[in-house]
Structures are given as C-alpha cells and as structure tokens.
Amino acid sequence: MFDAVVFDYGRVISLDPAGEAGEEMARLAGVPAEIFEKARMAYRDDYDRGSMRGRDYYQKVMREAGVPVTDTRDFDDLADRITRIDIHSWAAINSETEELMREIGGTGCKLGILSNMPHDFLELERDVFRVFDLCDPCIFSCKHNLLKPEREIYQVLIDALGCAPDKIVFFDDVPANIEGARGLGITAYLWENAKTARGILKTLGILP
Numbered sequence: 001m002f003d004a005v006v007f008d009y010g011r012v013i014s015l016d017p018a019g020e021a022g023e024e025m026a027r028l029a030g031v032p033a034e035i036f037e038k039a040r041m042a043y044r045d046d047y048d049r050g051s052m053r054g055r056d057y058y059q060k061v062m063r064e065a066g067v068p069v070t071d072t073r074d075f076d077d078l079a080d081r082i083t084r085i086d087i088h089s090w091a092a093i094n095s096e097t098e099e100l101m102r103e104i105g106g107t108g109c110k111l112g113i114l115s116n117m118p119h120d121f122l123e124l125e126r127d128v129f130r131v132f133d134l135c136d137p138c139i140f141s142c143k144h145n146l147l148k149p150e151r152e153i154y155q156v157l158i159d160a161l162g163c164a165p166d167k168i169v170f171f172d173d174v175p176a177n178i179e180g181a182r183g184l185g186i187t188a189y190l191w192e193n194a195k196t197a198r199g200i201l202k203t204l205g206i207l208p
C-alpha cells in the first residue's frame with residue numbers, strides 16, 4: 001500500500017540538544033539565554049532557507065540581542081564559534097531511529113529525509129552522512145530555498161520519490177509540518193519516538 005517512508009531530521013533522526021547548546025551560545029555572547037533564543041528565532045527561517053550562512057546569521061542574532069561590536073574580527077570569530085556549537089548540537093544521532101530506518105530499508109520500501117536544514121550543517125557535520133546515505137532522496141530546505149510547512153517543498157519530495165502522495169508515510173515532530181504534508185495527501189504522523197513509529201509502520205503493513 002505504501003512506497004516510501006520519509007523522516008524529518010531534527011529531534012527525529014537526531015537527538016534533542018535539550019537547551020544546553022543554547023545556554024552555551026548565550027554565555028559566549030554575554031546575554032541572557034532567553035534574549036539570545038528570541039533573537040535566534042527572529043532569523044532562523046532565513047538561515048534554514050539557505051538565504052544566509054552561519055556567520056551572517058549569528059552576527060544578526062547578536063546585534064538583535066544587543067551584543068556590542070567592539071572589534072570586527074573578534075565579532076566574526078565569535079559568530080563562527082557560536083555557529084559551530086549550534087551545528088554540532090544537532091549531530092548526535094538517535095540510534096533507535098537509525099535502527100528503524102535500516103529495518104525499513106530492508107523491506108524494499110524507499111527511504112527519504114525531508115528537513116529544514118542550513119548549509120552549514122551539511123558542510124560541517126559530514127560524519128552524519130552515514131545516516132543520509134541510507135536515504136534517497138534527501139530533501140534539505142537550504143538546497144531549494146524552501147521551508148516546511150510550505151507546500152512547494154512537499155511537492156519537491158513527491159517529485160523526487162516519483163510516487164503518489166498517498167503512497168508516502170512521513171514522520172515529523174512539528175504539528176504544522178504534519179498538517180502541511182497532509183495538505184498534499186501525504187500520510188503524515190507526529191513523531192513521538194521510534195517505538196511508536198515502528199508500531200504505526202507495522203499497522204500500515206510496511207514492517208512485518
């Protein structure tokens with residue numbers, strides 16, 4: 001009944017950074033964590049869309065958060081350090097999800113990734129590619145200048161898979177992204193954990 005299973009990356013394939021990275025970035029910037037996080041979210045869509053790189057993004061974030069610019073080179077270096085902390089915080093893979101993905105791959109069902117992701121992650125965390133190598137296609141927002149839950153990025157996924165939307169199962173941890181996928185006819189489920197997803201896939205007949 002289904003031809004493909006697609007996973008989001010952050011907090012689905014990857015482990016949740018749980019706020020520790022955000023606190024470290026704010027400490028380096030010298031501002032309260034809640035102010036830094038608010039500034040990060042103000043420009044995050046542009047970063048994930050691929051419209052800017054990490055240095056430019058975190059310079060904007062720090063200016064928004066009120067971090068003074070006393071030396072341009074130091075400001076550049078600080079933005080680069082914070083970028084690396086951010087990117088690395090998403091590099092830990094959930095082993096249970098990876099095991100589930102390998103099980104799906106063994107069934108002959110297509111396996112894909114659809115993720116909002118900046119260019120810097122793809123360039124700095126190449127060790128994560130062993131998980132990406134399980135999947136074809138891998139649709140990343142920065143490569144298409146599109147973001148979930150925009151309708152167009154789901155169409156990119158559908159076209160890349162080459163199957164009807166109702167033949168695709170998609171897992172994501174963000175409700176808006178689930179609704180966006182369902183709007184195009186994709187069978188989408190809000191991610192809880194690998195155990196729950198495995199049960200869903202068994203019910204759908206994808207896993208034995």
